Each structure stands twice: as structure tokens, then as C-alpha cells.
Amino acid sequence: AQKITQTQPGMFVQEKEAVTLDCTYDTSDPSYGLFWYKQPSSGEMIFLIYQGSYDQQNATEGRYSLNFQKARKSANLVISASQLGDSAMYFCAIRSTDSWGKLQFGAGTQVVVTP
Amino acid sequence: GAGVSQSPSNKVTEKGKDVELRCDPISGHTALYWYRQSLGQGLEFLIYFQGNSAPDKSGLPSDRFSAERTGGSVSTLTIQRTQQEDSAVYLCASSQPTSGASFRDEQFFGPGTRLTVL
Numbered sequence A: 001a002q003k004i005t006q007t008q009p010g011m012f013v014q015e016k017e018a019v020t021l022d023c024t025y026d027t028s029d030p031s032y033g034l035f036w037y038k039q040p041s042s043g044e045m046i047f048l049i050y051q052g053s054y055d056q057q058n059a060t061e062g063r064y065s066l067n068f069q070k071a072r073k074s075a076n077l078v079i080s081a082s083q084l085g086d087s088a089m090y091f092c093a094i095r096s097t098d099s100w101g102k103l104q105f106g107a108g109t110q111v112v113v114t115p
Numbered sequence B: 001g002a003g004v005s006q007s008p009s010n011k012v013t014e015k016g017k018d019v020e021l022r023c024d025p026i027s028g029h030t031a032l033y034w035y036r037q038s039l040g041q042g043l044e045f046l047i048y049f050q051g052n053s054a055p056d057k058s059g060l061p062s063d064r065f066s067a068e069r070t071g072g073s074v075s076t077l078t079i080q081r082t083q084q085e086d087s088a089v090y091l092c093a094s095s096q097p098t099s100g101a102s103f104r105d106e107q108f109f110g111p112g113t114r115l116t117v118l
Helices: none
Strands: A003-005 A010-014 A019-021 A024-026 A032-039 A046-052 A064-069 A074-079 A088-096 A109-114 B005-007 B010-013 B019-024 B031-037 B043-050 B053-056 B065-069 B075-079 B088-095 B113-117
Touching: A003 A088, A010 A019, A019 A109, A024 A074, A032 A064, A032 A074, A046 A064, A046 A074, A074 A088, B005 B088, B010 B019, B019 B088, B019 B113, B031 B075, B043 B065, B043 B075, B075 B088
Parallel strands: A010 A109, B010 B113
Antiparallel strands: A003 A024, A019 A074, A032 A046, A032 A088, A064 A074, A088 A109, B005 B019, B019 B075, B031 B043, B031 B088, B043 B053, B065 B075, B088 B113
């Protein structure tokens, strides 16, 4: 069984500042992938970034980077230089070999970017 | 190209009625997933299709829920005798699995169907 925990239900961040969203996971599978998705108020799920369990380097995609600490089983998302358009719900998810490709999602963190 | 589409976008029904939700995946995507998102919650996996077969139905909450996929494309999620707790947004996603032991396959999500059971 797998589990994703996002302990921050909501966060406020000022425009142009960085924000870190916490994600911890629990899996007994040695091989897995971690994903972050963004869900704006419009409802669509937008893929942001991926980290494989055997990747040597932390993933980065533009303003998004992933602080992956395998031993601690954490995969925190860092959004640099926040923009008003970053206001959304952010979900961390895990997929492993025993999951037939399905994603197990956390409860999400609501981010509000203020001017 | 076109993304994942779902219909209807909104469905209001009375308790006890049956509903059908449709998902059109991205052309060529062999993997299809259904998820459910209740108000203020994360996404809950329902069922996974690879082609027309469903190797993982473990997330279906009861035998009132069923799904099928035909021609390796369109999928229909059916909820029989709907209950108020079935009210949620039902999301469909598709992906094209890559070769090798990779988990990287991105799932592309549709806009969802908002189901309200009165």
C-alpha cells in the first residue's frame, strides 16, 4: 500500500517570493515515481514535474523544482518567483510498480498568491 | 491535437437514478484511468484500462459502479441507483505508456464531469 501526506492545507505567499509545498510518502516498493499536479479553480489537472526514485538529481522544470530526499521519503515542491497565476490547489502523487500505473494522490495544498 | 474530453460537463440527477459518464481519451493512448474528486478532497482512483481490459478495478467503491471501454478508445463509467455520496467530480485521464520500466508516463486529464445527486 502507498500513502501520500500533504500536511499544509493552505498557504499564502507574496508575489515574486518562493514557496515550498511539503509532501511525504510511504511505500514499500523500491521503484516509484513522484508527480506534482496543479489544479486551478477552473478544475483541470495540470502536470508540473516528475521525480523518479532512482533519479540522481532533483527534478527541475522552469520555476518548479523538487527537493527530493529519498531517505526521508519526502518530495517537496518549490515554486520560485511566485506569480498570481500560481494560485491553485497543488497535489502530490505517487505511482509504483504494484499500482498498474494509477496515481495515489495526497489531499492537496491550496496556494494563494497575493500582490 | 485534441486533449481528453468528457461529457457531460455537469450532471444533476435524482437519488436512485442511473447515470453514464463518458470519456474520450487522447487518440492513440492505450491507458485510461477514472478518478473521483469529492469536494475539497484529493483524487481517488476508481479503475484503470489498458486497451479494452481493466486489470485494476480496485477503486470502484461498490457494485453500483461499473465501467467499460470499447475499441480501445471511448470509456463509459456507469453509476446505478445513485446515492448522494456519489456527488463528486469524476475525472478521466489517459496516457501512452513508454517502453521500459518507467513511471514517467504523464497522465493527461480531462475537464471532469461534476455529478450532483439530489
